[in-house]
Amino acid sequence: MKKVAINIINAHKIYAKTKLEDLDEKRLVPSMMVRRRLTRNSKVMLYLSDRCNFSGTKIVYGTCYSELQEAAKMADAVINNGLLSPTSFQNSVYNTAPSYYSLINKNKDEVITVSSGMKTSLDTLKTAALQALVSKEQILCVAVECINIPNIEEVNRCTSYLEAGVAVTLEIADDMIGAKEIEDSYRVDGIIDSLQDLMSVVGMYENSIKKIVVEL
Amino acid sequence: MASVNILDYEILTSQGDLKESVNKIKDDKTKISFRKNIPFYSFEEKITQNQKSIYDALKKLISKIVLKLSDDSKKSTALLVGTSIIDWNLVDAINSCAYEYKKTSYNSHKTSIDTYAKNLSDEFGLNGFTMTINTACTSSANALLEASNLINSGIVDNVIVVGLEIYLPLMSDGFYKMELISNTHAKPFDKNRDGLVLGEAIGAILVGKSDSKWSLLGGFSNCNSATITSVGASGDECVEVIEEALDRLKLTPKDITALKAHATGSISNDEAEMNAISRVFKNGIDFTAMKPYIGHTIGASGVVEIALFMGCIDGGFIPKTLFCDESISKTHMPLTKHKECKEGLFMCNYFGFGGNNISLVIEKKS
Numbered sequence: 290m291k292k293v294a295i296n297i298i299n300a301h302k303i304y305a306k307t308k309l310e311d312l313d314e315k316r317l318v319p320s321m322m323v324r325r326r327l328t329r330n331s332k333v334m335l336y337l338s339d340r341c342n343f344s345g346t347k348i349v350y351g352t353c354y355s356e357l358q359e360a361a362k363m364a365d366a367v368i369n370n371g372l373l374s375p376t377s378f379q380n381s382v383y384n385t386a387p388s389y390y391s392l393i394n395k396n397k398d399e400v401i402t403v404s405s406g407m408k409t410s411l412d413t414l415k416t417a418a419l420q421a422l423v424s425k426e427q428i429l430c431v432a433v434e435c436i437n438i439p440n441i442e443e444v445n446r447c448t449s450y451l452e453a454g455v456a457v458t459l460e461i462a463d464d465m466i467g468a469k470e471i472e473d474s475y476r477v478d479g480i481i482d483s484l485q486d487l488m489s490v491v492g493m494y495e496n497s498i499k500k501i502v503v504e505l
Numbered sequence: 506m507a508s509v510n511i512l513d514y515e516i517l518t519s520q521g522d523l524k525e526s527v528n529k530i531k532d533d534k535t536k537i538s539f540r541k542n543i544p545f546y547s548f549e550e551k552i553t554q555n556q557k558s559i560y561d562a563l564k565k566l567i568s569k570i571v572l573k574l575s576d577d578s579k580k581s582t583a584l585l586v587g588t589s590i591i592d593w594n595l596v597d598a599i600n601s602c603a604y605e606y607k608k609t610s611y612n613s614h615k616t617s618i619d620t621y622a623k624n625l626s627d628e629f630g631l632n633g634f635t636m637t638i639n640t641a642c643t644s645s646a647n648a649l650l651e652a653s654n655l656i657n658s659g660i661v662d663n664v665i666v667v668g669l670e671i672y673l674p675l676m677s678d679g680f681y682k683m684e685l686i687s688n689t690h691a692k693p694f695d696k697n698r699d700g701l702v703l704g705e706a707i708g709a710i711l712v713g714k715s716d717s718k719w720s721l722l723g724g725f726s727n728c729n730s731a732t733i734t735s736v737g738a739s740g741d742e743c744v745e746v747i748e749e750a751l752d753r754l755k756l757t758p759k760d761i762t763a764l765k766a767h768a769t770g771s772i773s774n775d776e777a778e779m780n781a782i783s784r785v786f787k788n789g790i791d792f793t794a795m796k797p798y799i800g801h802t803i804g805a806s807g808v809v810e811i812a813l814f815m816g817c818i819d820g821g822f823i824p825k826t827l828f829c830d831e832s833i834s835k836t837h838m839p840l841t842k843h844k845e846c847k848e849g850l851f852m853c854n855y856f857g858f859g860g861n862n863i864s865l866v867i868e869k870k871s
Contacts, residue, residue, distance in 0.1 A: 290633070291660045348728075355639075363679055373682040379858070381679070382589065383639035384728075388859030391728040397745065400728035400861065401647060404639045405619035412619070412636055416651070423654045505634065505660045 304453035329435035346398035351413030410487035449479030519546035546704030546800030587645025589804030642857030646807025663713035668808030691770030704800020724865035743781030762849025768794030797827035
């Protein structure tokens with residue numbers, strides 16, 4: 290294993306019991322036609338990237354549950370021989386959110402989507418650190434989970450917040466001096482585990498700890 | 506861009522293992538089957554849709570590669586998985602709550618999609634660095650580039666890159682209902698093409714710095730779509746990624762011996778890709794498609810198609826493109842006969858959902 294240090298340039302987190310409100314969609318996505326097609330994960334990702342003032346081009350995106358709402362709609366249509374919405378089908382892939390980001394922001398650089406169960410945000414951070422190490426550029430590292438679908442309460446055992454997202458912009462640090470390991474004490478109670486590692490990093494940033502050790 | 510060597514590779518496709526698949530391609534004996542009356546390239550021995558069955562199949566395949574590694578090498582070997590299959594616990598959750606008329610019991614303790622990589626790494630005593638990439642059709646191709654980054658950054662000496670795609674009714678039915686599936690065969694670049702045919706496959710490629718006749722020179726991956734599902738008809742997005750890959754490797758189109766196209770057999774993507782090939786390789790290029798032999802293996806296609814293509818070159822030939830009788834281009838036609846070839850520089854392209862596009866270049870030296 291190799292340890293690298295990253296500088297956290299900006300960070301933001303957001304979560305809601307049922308639905309995240311006021312994601313500033315009209316400003317971020319002026320085209321109504323495009324706005325209507327966006328998934329929940331896409332809206333959260335766009336909001337977080339804006340709050341992080343991300344102006345670079347390389348993105349690493351993570352999600353454990355992906356586009357659950359779209360997948361559920363699609364499954365329902367398949368099982369019931371109903372009409373399958375082209376939009377739902379198109380929107381059901383894991384990399385939907387960063388793809389919309391690229392489309393809307395005319396971003397044409399590399400985008401990686403990682404899905405690692407409850408370690409998703411940690412692996413997303415590791416991948417982002419690797420990208421930063423190789424490219425020497427700023428990276429947007431973002432993880433989102435939106436699982437507010439009908440009857441979710443019957444299976445939800447993992448979170449008190451059905452919509453949540455977390456993002457940091459980072460760059461590789463010149464040295465390890467003063468870099469801190471990720472501290473669990475900055476976790477947010479009730480948040481799904483797949484986001485907790487990155488939540489901790491944001492918590493550290495908010496407490497002025499901006500140089501973090503990542504073990505690759 | 507620093508290259509890495511391709512030290513070993515294994516696949517399991519609908520046509521069998523690597524040797525069987527290559528032989529069936531060479532002898533024109535590949536077979537297609539059906540799932541729920543939909544054309545589909547299925548494994549001969551069914552891998553059921555549960556985690557243990559999938560894990561066992563991966564373990565069997567990867568053990569062929571790992572057994573050749575020394576204990577020291579294993580400790581510096583990471584494992585990356587590229588797949589687009591939906592998490593099985595996600596499917597269970599949907600089954601349990603999305604269909605109001607049909608409740609099923611739900612076990613929230615099921616493991617997630619990355620479990621394959623982590624458990625395989627532990628089981629084989631590998632380095633412990635794992636990553637599961639899910640960028641639709643480009644998943645395992647992107648994993649190959651990430652593997653290259655890991656090795657060239659000095660983090661590990663070797664990486665096993667796994668491509669995984671198993672039959673999933675949700676995905677198959679989804680493509681079918683969208684009328685994206687051909688009723689017969691995928692006919693890439695043919696005027697009468699009428700859609701793709703999906704397939705299941707697993708594959709593994711070991712990359713590292715040790716000497717080898719094969720190498721992954723590098724490539725370029727980006728996210729740029731005309732729409733959320735596809736590239737534009739002009740092929741601009743495909744041209745961009747191909748040209749950037751060539752630039753980064755300081756190559757010109759003339760340096761490329763042959764090209765393995767993405768070539769799904771779909772109306773729009775084939776048109777875009779053919780336009781891109783025509784624009785970049787103005788003087789012509791030998792190009793072909795692997796999907797008519799094994800189906801579109803989505804997230805696995807990056808690893809599996811490259812491995813199968815390398816297997817064919819090791820067998821002394823570039824495979825022809827099945828079912829292309831009349832090219833959509835007046836100037837560019839995919840290979841209609843197997844062509845003798847034993848070495849060279851080969852470009853492998855993937856253009857996927859969400860505008861995730863990637864172009865890789867591999868080389869075989871004599």
